Amino acid sequence: xxxxxxxxxxxxxxxxxxxxxxxxxxxxxxxxxxxxxxxxxxxxxxxxxxxxxxxxxxxxxxxxxxxxxxxxxxxxxxxxxxxxxxxxxxxxxxxxxxxxxxxxxxxxxxxxxxxxxxxxxxxxxxxxxxxxxxxxxxxxxxxxxxxxxxxxxxxxxxxxxxxxxxxxxxxxxxxxxxxxxxxxxxxxxxxxxxxxxxxxxxxxxxxxxxxxxxxxxxxxxxxxxxxxxxxxxxxxxxxxxxxxxxxxxxxxxxxxxxxxxxxxxxxxxxxxxxxxxxxxxxxxxxxxxxxxxxxxxxxxxxxxxxxxxxxxxxxxxxxxxxxxxxxxxxxxxxxxxxxxxxxxxxxxxxxxxxxxxxxxxxxxxxxxxxxxxxxxxxxxxxxxxxxxxxxx
Amino acid sequence: xxxxxxxxxxxxxxxxxxxxxxxxxxxxxxxxxxxxxxxxxxxxxxxxxxxxxxxxxxxxxxxxxxxxxxxxxxxxxxxxxxxxxxxxxxxxxxxxxxxxxxxxxxxxxxxxxxxxxxxxxxxxxxxxxxxxxxxxxxxxxxxxxxxxxxxxxxxxxxxxxxxxxxxxxxxxxxxxxxxxxxxxxxxxxxxxxxxxxxxxxxxxxxxxxxxxxxxxxxxxxxxxxxxxxxxxxxxxxxxxxxxxxxxxxxxxxxxxxxxxxxxxxxxxxxxxxxxxxxxxxxxxxxxxxxxxxxxxxxxxxxxxxxxxxxxxxxxxxxxxxxxxxxxxxxxxxxxxxxxxxxxxxxxxxxxxxxxxxxxxxxxxxxxxxxxxxxxxx
Ligand SMILES: Cc1cc2nc3c(=O)[nH]c(=O)nc-3n(C[C@H](O)[C@H](O)[C@H](O)COP(=O)(O)OP(=O)(O)OC[C@H]3O[C@@H](n4cnc5c(N)ncnc54)[C@H](O)[C@@H]3O)c2cc1C
Ligand SMILES: Cc1cc2nc3c(=O)[nH]c(=O)nc-3n(C[C@H](O)[C@H](O)[C@H](O)COP(=O)(O)OP(=O)(O)OC[C@H]3O[C@@H](n4cnc5c(N)ncnc54)[C@H](O)[C@@H]3O)c2cc1C
Numbered sequence: 001x002x003x004x005x006x007x008x009x010x011x012x013x014x015x016x017x018x019x020x021x022x023x024x025x026x027x028x029x030x031x032x033x034x035x036x037x038x039x040x041x042x043x044x045x046x047x048x049x050x051x052x053x054x055x056x057x058x059x060x061x062x063x064x065x066x067x068x069x070x071x072x073x074x075x076x077x078x079x080x081x082x083x084x085x086x087x088x089x090x091x092x093x094x095x096x097x098x099x100x101x102x103x104x105x106x107x108x109x110x111x112x113x114x115x116x117x118x119x120x121x122x123x124x125x126x127x128x129x130x131x132x133x134x135x136x137x138x139x140x141x142x143x144x145x146x147x148x149x150x151x152x153x154x155x156x157x158x159x160x161x162x163x164x165x166x167x168x169x170x171x172x173x174x175x176x177x178x179x180x181x182x183x184x185x186x187x188x189x190x191x192x193x194x195x196x197x198x199x200x201x202x203x204x205x206x207x208x209x210x211x212x213x214x215x216x217x218x219x220x221x222x223x224x225x226x227x228x229x230x231x232x233x234x235x236x237x238x239x240x241x242x243x244x245x246x247x248x249x250x251x252x253x254x255x256x257x258x259x260x261x262x263x264x265x266x267x268x269x270x271x272x273x274x275x276x277x278x279x280x281x282x283x284x285x286x287x288x289x290x291x292x293x294x295x296x297x298x299x300x301x302x303x304x305x306x307x308x309x310x311x312x313x314x315x316x317x318x319x320x321x322x323x324x325x326x327x328x329x330x331x332x333x334x335x336x337x338x339x340x341x342x343x344x345x346x347x348x349x350x351x352x353x354x355x356x357x358x359x360x361x362x363x364x365x366x367x368x369x370x371x372x373x374x375x376x377x378x379x380x381x382x383x384x385x386x387x388x389x390x391x392x
Numbered sequence: 393x394x395x396x397x398x399x400x401x402x403x404x405x406x407x408x409x410x411x412x413x414x415x416x417x418x419x420x421x422x423x424x425x426x427x428x429x430x431x432x433x434x435x436x437x438x439x440x441x442x443x444x445x446x447x448x449x450x451x452x453x454x455x456x457x458x459x460x461x462x463x464x465x466x467x468x469x470x471x472x473x474x475x476x477x478x479x480x481x482x483x484x485x486x487x488x489x490x491x492x493x494x495x496x497x498x499x500x501x502x503x504x505x506x507x508x509x510x511x512x513x514x515x516x517x518x519x520x521x522x523x524x525x526x527x528x529x530x531x532x533x534x535x536x537x538x539x540x541x542x543x544x545x546x547x548x549x550x551x552x553x554x555x556x557x558x559x560x561x562x563x564x565x566x567x568x569x570x571x572x573x574x575x576x577x578x579x580x581x582x583x584x585x586x587x588x589x590x591x592x593x594x595x596x597x598x599x600x601x602x603x604x605x606x607x608x609x610x611x612x613x614x615x616x617x618x619x620x621x622x623x624x625x626x627x628x629x630x631x632x633x634x635x636x637x638x639x640x641x642x643x644x645x646x647x648x649x650x651x652x653x654x655x656x657x658x659x660x661x662x663x664x665x666x667x668x669x670x671x672x673x674x675x676x677x678x679x680x681x682x683x684x685x686x687x688x689x690x691x692x693x694x695x696x697x698x699x700x701x702x703x704x705x706x707x708x709x710x711x712x713x714x715x716x717x718x719x720x721x722x723x724x725x726x727x728x729x730x731x732x733x734x735x736x737x738x739x740x741x742x743x744x745x746x747x748x749x750x751x752x753x754x755x756x757x758x759x760x761x762x763x764x765x766x767x768x769x
Contacts (some may be wrong), residue, residue, distance in 0.1 A: 134731050136660035159732045205735050206742035212732075270521040273569060281759045333720075336749070337757055340523045341548045344750055345601075346594040349553075362594040366746065369727050370735055377731065379670055 003298070005072070013076045020084040023049055029085040033261070035360040037209060038087055040123055040165035046087040047094070047120030056118045057094045061102060064110070065118050071304045082253020092161070093117040093124035097170045099244050100188065100237055104229040113168075113190070125166035125193075127157040127215060128238070134159075135380050137172070138182045138235065142217060144173035144189055146224065146231075151175075151189060153197075153220040159374070163200045163213040166193050176232050188234040190226040197221070205370070207363035208347070242376065243313050251324050252297045258331045259290055266338045276338060289330045296323045315388040318381035325371035325378065332365040395690060397465065405465035407442060412473040418740045424476060430598040431477045431554055440509030445483055449491055453503035460631060460696035464638045464689070471642025474743050476597055478512050478551035480639070484632040486513025489559045489576060493616040493624045498578060502557065514555035514581075516546040516602055517625070524756040526625050529574050531604065533562035539611045540564070540577065542585070542604040552600040553590040555581050560604070564619050574622050576615040583607055595746040627701070630708040633755045634696035637689040637715045640751045644682045644718060647726040647744050651675065654730055671729060678722050685718040706768035709761035715751070716758040723748035 005013065028042055050056045051065075058074050060066035069077070081089075089095055094117050101110050116122040133140040142155025153173060163169065169191050176185035191198065197220035203212045229237050266277035266286065276282055303316045336343045342358040343365075372378040386392045397405065416435065424432045439445050444466055449455025456462075463484070470479055483506070490502050505511035522528035531544025542562055552558065558579045566573030579586065585607035588600040616624060655666030655675060665671055692711035698704040723745040727734035734741055752758070 129732070132659075134660065135665075136662075139660075139662075204737040206737050206746060208737070269523070271523050272525060276523075279759075281762065337753065337759070340753060340757070341518050343753060344548055344550075344593045344595070344597075345591050345599065347592045349590045349592065349598075359591075362746075362749070365749070366594070366742075369724065369745075370732075372728060373731055373735065377728075379668075382670070 016080045032085045035364045043090045044120040051119050064114050079253035083257050092126045122167045123165050125163045125169050127169045127171035129159045131158050142173050144175050149224045150221045153217045155217050157215040160213045160215045163215050183235040185232050186234040187231050188228045188237040191222050195220050207367040315385050318384045322378050322381050329368050332368045335361045336365045408469040416473045425596040435477050436509050446507035454507040460634050460693040464693050467635045467638035468642035471639035472646045481551040482513045484635045485515040486559050488628045511556045514552045514558050516549045516558045516560040518547050524760040527571050528569050529561050529563045530568045531562045533564050539609050542607040546602045550599045553598045571622050573619045575618050576621040577613045595750045631696045633708050634692035637692045637711050640715050641686050641689045643744050643748050644722045647722050648678050651726045651729050681718045688714040709765040712761040713758045719748040719752040
């Protein structure tokens, strides 16, 4: 057992770190670190910058721009990005739709969609959830009926993150109700958001932010060539994708950055005339989260090491998702407590001076409750471990 | 021993509940929080008519002489309906300073107007580095020939934007955290030298950071004895803490009721999600926690005015520790069990979540009260 990075890996880490230092624009970093809302341009801009360096999609096949990094190198890259305060990779294109296209897409589909994703020219969103189908995704009802060389789509998606920015959406739709199992009869379909009949309605979250939407489909005609994989076998695609989606939810790099930020914050706050960080009650709780994070990071590496042999991610990604989100939430909660009375101010009524710094902390705490709900709720993740790993 | 509300208390609780369901609906509240003022004059007038504003005050000023327990049903209703009007600030804090420590003239000037809804109050205490320490007062009051001049800053003064008068703590002697030397003053919000930076809070109240720059007040503005205000501040804040515990009960009970309803009606996998044992046990724990919290809120209100200050401190802190933990637990679980819907602005439970989040830290978080509880021996 050797838990250290090899000399080559250390060299690689330093290279990534130096590159990020020179290439991550301050404006983007500041927005991320101060919890400001990122625009479509911000998100695409970062994709473009990484693409120019050839790091736009490390885990893609090399012929499409992948880096052929080892699993450890990929981990190092993600960690360093999180730590440096990079904008999140827009997950829906490069990390979600692309793996599907690599695995199931035709040569034409790859040619048509992958380069635009890589270069940050096209913004994607994910249309899975419906009002009646959240945890029970396979019950989805949005229908696509084949008419000639088109599908006609009717129905509704909900919770669609950044649909207001999106140029394209990948959807799970029902193409048949004639099968005995609900998982059958589902298909994976790509749609241009500008197609007539698609409309987007914002859903405001409790932190006042607009990140999710309802998307309505009213007789939307989609070319049949936008079907990925076989008609009625979209569930195979969906399951493949869910494995990938959860792989990225541990977010230990970003959490490490938040720990540092929390320490800075707690050093600035005062309790009984001393910095809050010197208060044993507070410090113990902070340390516990730090230790949890350390355990998660090593667990993450241990799993990655097991996957080095080429084994597909299994139920262990559920563990990473549960623990990763619990840690993220614990950190937002400690921030809230650290600033004490200053957690309460939210929005200025006049454009006068106002402490935006602490005012962003409570909304962030509110917003991060989402992490244990989305990408498969933590209850569903526990069900998966219970069934798949423990045989219960 | 008797945990029942008296007949009057029950009647009052009933009439408030009626008011809530008829007039203070979630939609009506939305309109209020989005209005310029952020509260409703009409609701405030109704509170006056219902006698709520006079509940704890003496009959000489138009009140009913109630104790903290008499206010429990009101506070529970405020928590349930997420009422944003400045009840706690005016009746639970501001009015208490006058009633307990004010001169005859101050009582006559302020309390009848408070009871009839003509005068709203706010308590300006918190400062930048004070955290929850009530003795931390850097704001200064310099004695002059005819009165005092106030100089300094106060932060997160809840309901200051709508208050007619402020109760301001300021130091007339001693170092920033000394127990001696703190005085209380009644200050007109619109007095020269008073400036406000107003904002909305995360739980949709209004508040302000305040500056006092050469604010002149007459000698009669002093509440009680010069330099001796800390015991009064502590007593009133403990009283208000008991009340906010009762408010939390109303909010937690709503969170539990609405979550239970959701578990019974939301279907996934062809069955109500409440049929999953993983969620049943979560709901059971929320119920247990709420019951325990209710007991602690009762205890806090019964002892809020205990003559034994040590007993009062110990019990108020115990209640606040318990309620702070309960607020966190129940609010987080309520959102989680609602799935995505729990995150939305349009569902009341997310508003209850925010209020409970803030109550957990109001007048001191669990850490603060653990320290105080332990210090009581
Ligand atoms: C901020 C945000 C962004 C999102 N972005 C997207 C997106 O871009 N695209 C997209 O398609 N979706 C997105 N989602 C949707 C997300 O995937 C769903 O919210 C999630 O799957 C839960 O579904 P639901 O909200 O309908 O809750 P429900 O499924 O109704 O669940 C309610 C509660 O019941 C629990 N529960 C349900 N079934 C079980 C069970 N069998 N055992 C135990 N407990 C159970 C859940 O864990 C939850 O606590 C997003 C959600 C949020 C909040
Ligand atoms: C010290 C002691 C004194 C006792 N005294 C008495 C006595 O005086 N009279 C008497 O009649 N019995 C007595 N019992 C027995 C006791 O009632 C049983 O142990 C108890 O009912 C559990 O049954 P079990 O041991 O068969 O465990 P099981 O029923 O096999 O349970 C095993 C585990 O599964 C859990 N479990 C079981 N069913 C469910 C479910 N539906 N949902 C969720 N979890 C479940 C249990 O909580 C437990 O953790 C005593 C037991 C002990 C240990």
